[in-house]
Amino acid sequence: MELSIILMIVGIFFIILSLFLRDSTKKVEKEVEELSISIFQETNQLKRRLKVVEEELMLEPNFQVAKKRYAPTQTTVAQPVNGILVSQVLELNKQGLAINEISKLSTLSEEQVRQILATGGII
Known part of the structure; x- marks a missing residue:
């Protein structure tokens, strides 16, 4: 009973x-x-931020993603040359370097170097 x-x-x-x-x-x-x-x-905030960024990119008229192609058979389209590169090419030319050497040092094609030298830096 006790149990x-x-x-x-x-x-x-x-x-x-x-x-x-x-x-x-x-x-x-x-x-x-x-x-x-x-x-x-947080997910909603990120979606709103992403939407704002997408709208900003849509408003930029000159925004383009450039793709560089390095196939040997393709020719590259001439792009505007930076003013710093122009002055570098002119200085290297004053120092007496050859066009192919200037091309290697400035990362420009030989044609671009010739064009800069022919126009005196005015492109």
């Missing part, structure tokens, strides 16, 4: 204890929900 009384007391104790202890799963669920909301908000 049954002890088991009843232990059972009642655990029932009362379970009523007073907080449910940990509710806390975890709340944290997951808050995390989900914060991720959703």
